[in-house]
Amino acid sequence: MAQPVARIRPYQASDENLVKFMVSKANFATLAVANNRVYTHPITVAIWFALSAVFVQWMSWWPAAKFGWIGYLRPLPALASTAVPIMFFVDWVNRPYFEKQAQEVLRFQDLQDVNNYYSRKPASGFWILEYGERFVGLIAIDANQESASSKASKSQETHADERTQPKTATIRHFYVEEAFRGSNIQDDLLQHGVNYAFERDPTLQRIEAFDSPLVPYLRSCLRTAGFELDHNTKKVGLLGWNMGVRYLSRNEWKGT
Numbered sequence: 001m002a003q004p005v006a007r008i009r010p011y012q013a014s015d016e017n018l019v020k021f022m023v024s025k026a027n028f029a030t031l032a033v034a035n036n037r038v039y040t041h042p043i044t045v046a047i048w049f050a051l052s053a054v055f056v057q058w059m060s061w062w063p064a065a066k067f068g069w070i071g072y073l074r075p076l077p078a079l080a081s082t083a084v085p086i087m088f089f090v091d092w093v094n095r096p097y098f099e100k101q102a103q104e105v106l107r108f109q110d111l112q113d114v115n116n117y118y119s120r121k122p123a124s125g126f127w128i129l130e131y132g133e134r135f136v137g138l139i140a141i142d143a144n145q146e147s148a149s150s151k152a153s154k155s156q157e158t159h160a161d162e163r164t165q166p167k168t169a170t171i172r173h174f175y176v177e178e179a180f181r182g183s184n185i186q187d188d189l190l191q192h193g194v195n196y197a198f199e200r201d202p203t204l205q206r207i208e209a210f211d212s213p214l215v216p217y218l219r220s221c222l223r224t225a226g227f228e229l230d231h232n233t234k235k236v237g238l239l240g241w242n243m244g245v246r247y248l249s250r251n252e253w254k255g256t
Contacts (some may be wrong), residue, residue, distance in 0.1 A: 004132025007184070008192050011114050011126035011138075020111060021126075022138060026175035027102035030214040031094060034237045037214075038090045041239070051082040090238060097236045110142060110172060120144050123169050123201035129176070129189050136185060137176035139193045143169040143201065168247075169197050171209040175217060186221045194225065198253050207253075211244040228254045 011019065038044055049251040055078040110117040118124040123143035129136040169230055171193065178187040198204055209222055211229060227246035234243050 006131045031098040034094045052079045093238045123197040125210045140173040142172040167205040181217045206249045210247045210249045
């Protein structure tokens with residue numbers, strides 16, 4: 001029996017539903033990571049035990065040997081019932097940012113007609129990584145829009161020529177299934193997209209990517225590829241995680 005082969009191929013029209021699902025999954029996965037980090041934070045655990053102790057005292061549910069071994073399980077309902085409102089509160093605080101982000105990504109014009117959008121500029125492209133018939137990941141490099149870091153400066157340049165070809169491309173989508181991340185296959189996917197963009201457009205000076213501490217495998221991948229932190233954009237979530245933008249210049253790419 002032939003072994004499955006990994007390959008990176010261009011996006012096809014038949015991939016539309018799969019891509020939209022995976023892009024949505026990638027964005028909401030960060031919400032799960034954010035919630036889990038708050039749940040396991042020492043302060044959260046301390047609050048949970050403190051509330052549980054108050055509830056146990058109020059209900060007189062302390063362990064009692066007179067009921068046998070089952071008597072030692074009496075505090076468990078208090079532990080469970082106090083955990084639920086804490087989890088609800090954490091999700092209630094964290095969710096708005098990630099829901100808004102997911103909606104903006106899914107409604108952005110590139111996903112309305114992927115083939116048309118990513119064929120407008122030579123440096124743009126959308127690729128699917130497969131292992132045999134199994135989906136592994138995706139990456140999309142967008143040279144149509146201005147980068148996140150250049151928007152601020154561009155807003156001050158009222159006489160800038162809108163028709164000039166962008167010197168900066170953005171990694172708009174980048175995701176790899178969790179089962180394959182241990183092999184660092186995301187490094188190959190990123191290298192493929194970066195090489196394609198710089199080679200196809202000699203005027204392209206840098207590629208930018210969104211940076212998040214809630215997606216550690218992509219942050220590590222970007223660092224390995226030479227992407228440096230350009231600036232932080234905002235703090236989000238209950239613990240105030242810093243979102244940011246990383247970039248790779250053409251000079252740094254040539255040196256790799």
